[in-house]
Amino acid sequence: MGIKQRSKSLLSQKSELADPQFQLQVINGQDSKKDFTKFEDNLAQSGHYPLTVSKLEIFQINLGKMCNQSCAHCHVDAGPDRKEIMTRENLEICLDILRKHPQIHTVDLTGGAPEMNPHFSWFVESCAEMGKKIMVRSNLTIIVSNPKYHYLPEFFAKHRVEVISSLPFYSAKRTDKQRGEGVFEDSIRAIELLNNQGYGQKDSGLMLHLVYNPSGAFLPGNQLSLEAEFKRQLARRHDIVFNNLLAITNLPINRFLDYLVANDNYEFYMEQLLDAYNPATIDGLMCRNTISVSWDGFLYDCDFNQMLDLKTACTSQHIRDFDVRSLEERAVVLGQHCYGCTAGAGSSCGGTIT
Template sequence: MAPAQNPVLPFDDALKSCGLFPLTAEGVSILQVNLGRRCNQSCEHCHVDAGPGRREMMSDGVMEKVLSLLARENFSALDLTGGAPELHPRFRELVSRAVSMGRSVFDRCNLTVLFEPGMEDLPAFFVRHRVAVYASLPYYRREETDAVRGRGTFDKSVRALELLNAHGYGMEGTGLELHLVHNPAGAFFPAPQAALEAQFKVELEKKHRVFFNRLFTITNMPIARFDSFLQKSGNREAYLTRLAGAFNPAAAKGVMCRNMISVSWDGHLYDCDFNQMAGLKVNHGAPDRLDDWSRKLLERREIMTAIHCYGCTAGSGSSCGGETAP
C-alpha cells in the first residue's frame, strides 16, 4: 500500500511565508545532554519512548567527551534530560564536575524518580550544586495526571514537591529554582502559560501546600509514543492541521534550537531533543558527532526542520523553557 499523503503544508513553506527560511542558529548557548532512554515511568505522551525496560544509556566514552567539551567551551547552561537523567550511574559526577567548571545545571526531573532506590540523597545533592529543577507535572489534579502517567503518580509527585520545598526549592529567598512543566493530556494545545501558572499555584498551594517558581507549557509533539497515540486514535491529520493552522512567525523566531545543541546518549549532535527522537541529526555542512565539534560551524548552522516543528511554532510557541512568542 502506498504511504498516506500528508496534506499539511511543509514546514519549510510556512517558514518561507514569513521570511524565516532557512531557519538558522544564532549561537550555541545551551548544551542539552540526553543521558539515555531509561525511565522509571512510561508516560503516554512521552516523545522519547522512555521506560524502565530501555537499555540505551550514555557510555563512559561519550560521557568523557561531554566533560571535555564542557571544560573547553563556554555554555550558559548544561541541560540534562532523558528518560530520567538521574538514573544514569554518572549523573552526580557529571553535575558536580560541570558545576566545578562554573556551569549552571538544569535537571529535567519527573519527580517520582526521587523515590527510586538510591535516590534518597538527590534533593540535598541538588541543593549543594544549586541545580535548577524543571519538574514535569501534567496537571494539578490527580485524575488528569494519573491518566497520562499511571495510577498513583500524582500523589507521589506531590510528595516529591513537598520534599523539594522542605529543602528550600521553590521557596522565597532561597534562590533554589523549582519550575513545573505542563503538557496537555491529549491532542489539544496547552492553555496560555501565565493563566495556567496562576491556576497551578492556587490549586497546589490550597490543596497540597506545595510551592514552585514558574510553570512552563509544552505542546505535545507528533513524534514517538504521542505520534503512535495520534495514529491509533485517528487524530494525527487533524492534530497536524491544527498545529499548522496556528503557525505563528513570532513563535518560530524564538524556537529553542536557534540557541542550543542537543547531544544524544550515543554522542551524536541534533538541533533539539525532538529531532533526536525523529532521527534527524544536525546537517547542512555542520558536524553531527561530538568528536567533530566545531563551534564556528554549529553556531550559525542551518537547522533541520520537519513537520513536527509545527509543535514548536503553534500559537504562543513551545520549548523546554515554555512559550517562545513574546
C-alpha cells in the first residue's frame, strides 16, 4: 500500500526553521526564558574541552535528501520534494578517499533514502570490492515502494551490507503517527523480505538492526529492555526477527525542533537533556571517529552538525580537500544540540554509548 505523508519538509512549508542559522538561534536559546548551561561549559567542567577526535574510522555519506517518506521528526528535513542528490563525480572522490585510507574501515550510507540515489548500487559494489564494511540506513518502505527497488534485499545480502532501519515502535499506531500512515505495514513487509534473505536470522552473519527513537518529547529508556520488548512483540505479532535495537535520542534540530517549538515542549525537552547530561558518554561520541559528508561533498563532525551547516573547524572542509591529518587534529564544533548525544546512556548512530 502507499504511504500517506505525515508532514511536509520545512523547506516546502517555507518555515523559518528551514534556515540553519535560525535553528541555531533557537537552539542557543535566543528566545528562551531559561538560561541553559552552555554545552562547552559542562564539557570544560569534566575536563573534556575542547573536544578532540580520535582515529578516523567511519565515513558517513549523505547520498541525498530525497526520500519516499516525510517523517514528523526527521532531522534531515528529507522528503519526496527534496531534490538534493550526491553526484557521481562526488561519489568518485569519496571512493578515491576510501581507497587511499585503509584506516577508514566502514562506509555508512544515509539520506533521505540513500537507495534513491541513481548511483547507489554502483557505489555499494565499489565499496564492497575494496573490502569495506558497508552500512545502509534504510527506511525499509523504499524496498516495497516501487518495483525498481525490489532487488534491494538480495543485493544487500550479496554484498553483506549491514542494514539499519528506523522502526520507532512495534505497533502501527505510534509508528504511523511519526512516519506516515501505511509505513508500519510496509516496514513489516520489507523486514519479512530481508528475513527471507537471511537478515536477522541466527548464524547468517547478515545484520539487520532496528532504530528506536522516542515518538515525542522524552528520552529513550534502557536499550536492552526495549530490544527485548521489540523482539518479543514483533515475533509474536508478525513473526519477524532482527539483530539489535539501537536506541537513539532525538536531537532538537529540523523537524523535531519544529515539533518541540510548535507544541511548547522545547524548554521541557532541553531540561530533560541537561538533567540527564552524562560525562561518561564523551569518550564514545560518534564525532570522535566518524566524519560526515553532505550530498554536496562538505565535511562535518556529525550528521547533526551537517544539518546545522556547522562545517569542520579545520582546513579540510570538503572531500576535494580531504586531509586526514588535519581532520584528526581538529576540535569538534559544539552547540546546545550536543546535549542530545550525552544524555543518559548517550546516543550515537550505533545506539547508546555506555
